[in-house]
Amino acid sequence: MIIKTPTKFFLVSGSADGFSLLNAFDGALLTSGVGDTNLVRMSSILPPGCEEVKPPPVPLPQGALVPVAYASITSDVPGEIISAAVAIGIPKDSNRAGLIMEYSARAEEGVVVEQVKKMVEKGMETRNRPIKEIMAISATYKLVTIGAAFAGVVLWD
Amino acid sequence: MIIKTPTKFFLVSGSADGFSLLNAFDGALLTSGVGDTNLVRMSSILPPGCEEVKPPPVPLPQGALVPVAYASITSDVPGEIISAAVAIGIPKDSNRAGLIMEYSARAEEGVVVEQVKKMVEKGMETRNRPIKEIMAISATYKLVTIGAAFAGVVLWD
Amino acid sequence: MIIKTPTKFFLVSGSADGFSLLNAFDGALLTSGVGDTNLVRMSSILPPGCEEVKPPPVPLPQGALVPVAYASITSDVPGEIISAAVAIGIPKDSNRAGLIMEYSARAEEGVVVEQVKKMVEKGMETRNRPIKEIMAISATYKLVTIGAAFAGVVLWD
Numbered sequence: 001m002i003i004k005t006p007t008k009f010f011l012v013s014g015s016a017d018g019f020s021l022l023n024a025f026d027g028a029l030l031t032s033g034v035g036d037t038n039l040v041r042m043s044s045i046l047p048p049g050c051e052e053v054k055p056p057p058v059p060l061p062q063g064a065l066v067p068v069a070y071a072s073i074t075s076d077v078p079g080e081i082i083s084a085a086v087a088i089g090i091p092k093d094s095n096r097a098g099l100i101m102e103y104s105a106r107a108e109e110g111v112v113v114e115q116v117k118k119m120v121e122k123g124m125e126t127r128n129r130p131i132k133e134i135m136a137i138s139a140t141y142k143l144v145t146i147g148a149a150f151a152g153v154v155l156w157d
Numbered sequence: 158m159i160i161k162t163p164t165k166f167f168l169v170s171g172s173a174d175g176f177s178l179l180n181a182f183d184g185a186l187l188t189s190g191v192g193d194t195n196l197v198r199m200s201s202i203l204p205p206g207c208e209e210v211k212p213p214p215v216p217l218p219q220g221a222l223v224p225v226a227y228a229s230i231t232s233d234v235p236g237e238i239i240s241a242a243v244a245i246g247i248p249k250d251s252n253r254a255g256l257i258m259e260y261s262a263r264a265e266e267g268v269v270v271e272q273v274k275k276m277v278e279k280g281m282e283t284r285n286r287p288i289k290e291i292m293a294i295s296a297t298y299k300l301v302t303i304g305a306a307f308a309g310v311v312l313w314d
Numbered sequence: 315m316i317i318k319t320p321t322k323f324f325l326v327s328g329s330a331d332g333f334s335l336l337n338a339f340d341g342a343l344l345t346s347g348v349g350d351t352n353l354v355r356m357s358s359i360l361p362p363g364c365e366e367v368k369p370p371p372v373p374l375p376q377g378a379l380v381p382v383a384y385a386s387i388t389s390d391v392p393g394e395i396i397s398a399a400v401a402i403g404i405p406k407d408s409n410r411a412g413l414i415m416e417y418s419a420r421a422e423e424g425v426v427v428e429q430v431k432k433m434v435e436k437g438m439e440t441r442n443r444p445i446k447e448i449m450a451i452s453a454t455y456k457l458v459t460i461g462a463a464f465a466g467v468v469l470w471d
Contacts, residue, residue, distance in 0.1 A: 047220020062411035063361020204377020254376035
């Protein structure tokens, strides 16, 4: 392997307004405690035996390159509700990988959370991998002018 | 360099249906043998002297962070045909980098493969770098409800 | 940390035409001096104490995996003007992280540069982090057939 396999993880989420769509996204990262890092997006597996760090060790070291699976959404439509959520399917068999799913929509937080959990269930079903537990985290924002919602699983070591 | 330069590569592809667009993408990754890893997407060069691993060492170690150049496409339009392809231009001069191109479209597999190969030819022409060989891999899917096609070049060490 | 935190950076930009949108993007990378590397995109912080390499050490080693924050835009609308820019807010306090912002639009270069600088100002304001200096780089392209503009901050070690 070229890059070390992560051994720890934690969940973060947040929302914010901002001067531009990217500023709002940046604000949502700051609210989540990962705003001064370099997020490297990846698709989206929890390595076997990966352990949760609780509470999240935020804020993270400034400028660190951090692998993360995340959902995010931005909007500039006043009054609109936006939500982002991630969920992890933790397998019963701790020698198998868990599955991370991401979902965001112009919808209420509860709708988005329900959908992302269902996505995890279906993905673990595809793997014939019984689920011990589903963890989830989410964020929502009701638009004033420009805003963002973010939810992510940070992999760590 | 911050991350080690890869020395090996292999080609993978697959397609699948799924409960959601992301589940279909996840299914296509599983079909390709890279479904339980953390893909880190990159643009898209084959390092000089990088050697093909044959057959692909799939499934890969669960949860590993894996650099990959890929094309993918999802759809939820019943009856639609979707295809994804990658191609690599291997240079005559083994001290030079090869070029990876990605292409996907709502089109037949043959059309997409032809286009991605032409993209490699043009990109190597831009570099004034004679081609020894073009390698390609592709996947296609005819939609029932929700589906995805995926083709990628995995870099490895 | 899983991946080493970068200690150096440099700014690059370029534009090009091309056979396809991806070929144009590839051409813009070549013009920028980072065209034969594997760019890994990240969100977008300058680690504390990160030092500029001047002039940029381009071309970079072929095939290297290179973390980069970038803005890019492609188009196939003849006559259209496209521009991409990145800016970095260097903090007065050298123990704090700097902020990188990216912006691209179907607009004149000056408009895009002004916007991305304002985005940096606002983002540093959100952090209550006084700015010592804003650095920026940009590229623009007036479309003939197919073209791309690219501007990026490469992190290095």
